[in-house]
Amino acid sequence: MTRAVATFRALDARWTVEASPWWVERIATVFAATQVSDDANEPADLQFRIEGDGPATLTSAGHSLLRDVRVAAVLDRIVWEVNQLAWRANPAAVLVHGGLVERAGRAVLVTGPSGVGKTTLVASLCLRGFGYLSDEIAALGPSGPTAFAKPLSIRPGAQARFGPFAPPADLSELMTSAWYVPLASATANEVAVVVFVDHDDQRSTALRRVPRAEALVRLCDQTPNLAASGAVGFRRLAAMVRGAQSVDLVANDLGLAADLVVDVLESPR
Amino acid sequence: MTVRPVGALVVEVLDGEAVIFAPADGRVHRLNEIATRWWSNITAGIEPDDPADREEYAEFVAQLATAGLVVDVDGRRR
Numbered sequence: 001m002t003r004a005v006a007t008f009r010a011l012d013a014r015w016t017v018e019a020s021p022w023w024v025e026r027i028a029t030v031f032a033a034t035q036v037s038d039d040a041n042e043p044a045d046l047q048f049r050i051e052g053d054g055p056a057t058l059t060s061a062g063h064s065l066l067r068d069v070r071v072a073a074v075l076d077r078i079v080w081e082v083n084q085l086a087w088r089a090n091p092a093a094v095l096v097h098g099g100l101v102e103r104a105g106r107a108v109l110v111t112g113p114s115g116v117g118k119t120t121l122v123a124s125l126c127l128r129g130f131g132y133l134s135d136e137i138a139a140l141g142p143s144g145p146t147a148f149a150k151p152l153s154i155r156p157g158a159q160a161r162f163g164p165f166a167p168p169a170d171l172s173e174l175m176t177s178a179w180y181v182p183l184a185s186a187t188a189n190e191v192a193v194v195v196f197v198d199h200d201d202q203r204s205t206a207l208r209r210v211p212r213a214e215a216l217v218r219l220c221d222q223t224p225n226l227a228a229s230g231a232v233g234f235r236r237l238a239a240m241v242r243g244a245q246s247v248d249l250v251a252n253d254l255g256l257a258a259d260l261v262v263d264v265l266e267s268p269r
Numbered sequence: 270m271t272v273r274p275v276g277a278l279v280v281e282v283l284d285g286e287a288v289i290f291a292p293a294d295g296r297v298h299r300l301n302e303i304a305t306r307w308w309s310n311i312t313a314g315i316e317p318d319d320p321a322d323r324e325e326y327a328e329f330v331a332q333l334a335t336a337g338l339v340v341d342v343d344g345r346r347r
Contacts, residue, residue, distance in 0.1 A: 213286035213299050220290070220297040227295025231279045234290040234297075238281035 007044065008034045010082050011139055011148050013089030014042060017078070019050035026174060030075065031082075033132075033149035033185040046085050048078060072176040079153065079180060086137055086148055087224065093139040093146055094233040097222045100133035100145055100188065101125045107145050107188035108261055109138045109244075110195045111222045117199030117251055120158050123181075124254045125261060127164060131186025140191070140236055149185035153178050161254060193264050194219065194246040197257075205253040207260045215246035274311060275338055289338060298336040304329040311339060 004024040007016045008031050016038075017027050028035055051057045056074045058066040066077055087095060098111030099122035108125065110118045119135040126132050133147040140146070154162055155178055165181045167174075174180075194215055210218070219237050220226050226233055245264055251257035279290040287305040289298045300308065307329040310317060317326050333339040 211286065212283035213288050216281065216283060216288045217297050217299045220288075226290075226297075227292070230292045231277075231290070234279050234292070235281065238283065238288070242283060 005038060007036050007038045008082075009036050010034065010045075010086040010150070011090035011093065011137070011146065013045040013085050015046035015048065015082060015085060016044040017048040017050065019048075020053055022053045023050050023056075026171060027075075027078070029171065030151050030174070030180050030182050032182045033147075033151075045089055046081060048081075050074060070176070072174050075174045075180065076177055079151065079178075082150060083136055086150070090139060091225070091228060093141045094223060094229050094236050095225050096138040096140065096219060096237075097136075097224065098138045099135040100138045100147070100191075101130035102133060102145075102186050102188035103130050103262075103265060105187070105189040106192035106265060107133065107190065108193045108195060108265060109145075109191050110197050111138065111219065112197045113222075117197050119153060119155075120161070120199065120254065121195070121197050121249075121251050121257060121261075123152055123154060123158070123162050123165065124251075124258045126152065126183060127162070128258050128262070131188075132183040133186055133188060138191075140240060142236070144190055145188045147185045147187060149183060151180035151182050153180055191240050191244050193261065194241065194244050195261060196246070196248050197251050198249070199251050201252060203250045203252060205256045205260070206250050207264070208248040210246040210248055212241050212246065216241045278338065280308060289336075291338065296336070296338075298333075298338055300329070300332070304332055 002021060003018060004021045005016055005018045006024050006028045007014060047061050049059045055068040056071050057068060058074050058077055066073060096111055098109050099118050101108050101122055110121050112118055122135045132149055135152050136150060137148045139148055154165055159179060165179055167179055196218060216238055247264055249257055276293050281288050282305060285302045287300040287308055307326050317323055
């Protein structure tokens with residue numbers, strides 16, 4: 001049986017998938033922004049192997065992860081595993097739990113605890129023409145933000161709002177639990193706005209400026225590798241906050257919320 | 270009430286408010302503007318002379334002690 005291999009990056013880590021051409025073509029489409037050329041001399045940090053194009057079995061480095069499951073479950077698991085790989089494989093960068101989008105090289109960092117609507121706001125801003133860097137990890141290196149352009153993940157509850165991101169017919173079978181939207185990877189020179197987002201149906205969409213010291217403390221809360229980053233990481237976060245505008249945003253009306261973010265980005269510091 | 274910081278703390282002052290980071294365990298603590306004024310006294314191990322200042326200073330030290338960021342000069346955790 002013909003097999004194929006494709007290689008991808010997750011920040012500083014590399015991962016590969018070995019499977020049938022049917023699978024590899026689809027994985028390569030979904031993770032297009034992170035695909036790199038195969039280099040046999042550079043070992044992969046994670047090696048997936050998929051058997052079967054109907055019910056499928058997923059293994060990693062010989063360990064069984066899933067056995068005889070729907071193809072959508074395989075993709076869900078790969079997306080999850082790649083996220084975990086990125087979190088643990090980039091010690092040089094400060095990793096903030098949040099999304100990053102940009103306009104003209106100036107990034108907006110969207111952060112907050114799980115479930116507050118980070119990805120939803122990121123998706124809204126991308127529909128407004130913002131460039132995409134990540135919806136999961138804002139990686140802040142010594143020279144600025146680094147893209148981790150994994151596919152944008154849109155959960156079923158939010159899909160009705162994002163019709164333009166619906167998967168094409170040949171990928172729909174793979175995306176029954178979430179849409180994984182392959183967006184091109186953008187670049188940014190600096191973080192200009194930090195948004196602490198909260199989605200709350202009971203409150204009106206509104207924006208509030210956040211004092212810089214408060215912003216720094218809250219960003220630290222969303223930085224799982226802060227202790228490992230040490231003083232260098234803390235100072236990098238502080239420098240970013242010093243040069244950015246930080247806001248609390250209740251994003252109930254997504255259109256208005258996106259307008260408010262654009263206003264902050266375009267306003268003088 | 271002379272105290273010193275626990276370990277090597279990192280301090281960033283943003284718009285007059287200090288944020289203290291303890292690299293040893295990753296804890297972060299935000300000080301208000303009044304407290305920030307007394308941080309240099311802590312690092313220098315100097316108590317203010319003025320009794321009115323001492324009261325304010327004591328509140329600051331209590332704040333830091335509650336956060337576990339200072340110890341007595343003899344090394345006891347306050």
